[in-house]
Amino acid sequence: MGMHGIPSNGSGEEDLELRRGPWTVEEDLLLINYIAVHGEGRWNTLARFAGLKRTGKSCRLRWLNYLRPDVRRGNITPEEQLIILELHSRWGNRWSKIAQHLPGRTDNEIKNYWRTRVQKHAKQLKCDVNSKQFKDAMRYLWMPRLAERMTTAAAAAETVATATAVATASESDSSAPTHLSSPPLSDCYGVNYGELGLGFVGSFEESQEPSFSHYDEFFSNGSSWAVSGEPLPENFWTSDDIWLS
């Protein structure tokens, strides 16, 4: 099986056997160039005329999820996570519908995020993603903390911004406790902050969900909801680390 070892068949140039698996840079360039000239769409004929030994579906997917110029990948920001959690709680696995509210993000990426991060946490907490237990944990722990992280990060970004405005040389700001490899703040918060941020709550159709303030209320009146007298691992409430990607 000449899997990813370039077009396995050197003999004939017009063999109709389809390639599968990871895309090579050559294939990417073919696709990009063809679309630059002819535009997207009509994927099956595109595949044929661009000289790609791929299915139309494969070409479409590659373009939409990876090559498209406005696609954003990696570094899911706290506000994006928040939106994903919120919308998923409302709509379930409607990935593409959720993706519509996250500019530049694809349904595939959101789906992967859910599977790798969210389901992993459920597993760590030894409960099912669909259990009330886990949903409560998301709503009352994870989401508020993300919201908090958003605001502090935004504040940090602002101070950084003003600081760098004065001194253009930017050194890494060590004040933030985040160890995470991740995202340059500019990348995280440069986009649509107002639109994507807290503003989104209540802006959707059929939305009667209040803003995040009710989480705090909830905390203040204590453990009233510690319902469903269930196992709950001891670290259930205390393990911050696992909630923040």
Added chain:
DNA sequence: AACAACCACAACCGCTTCTGA
């Protein structure tokens, strides 16, 4: 050093929905 187990993400598959002839 080598190998296994694990993880994150990219890509594929089967099915459904859309479109337009």
Added chain:
DNA sequence: ATCAGAAGCGGTTGTGGTTGT
């Protein structure tokens, strides 16, 4: 109204990199 092909969707698998033994 029907039908075929294209596009879209969500579940699932594959692949390559990383981490653990």
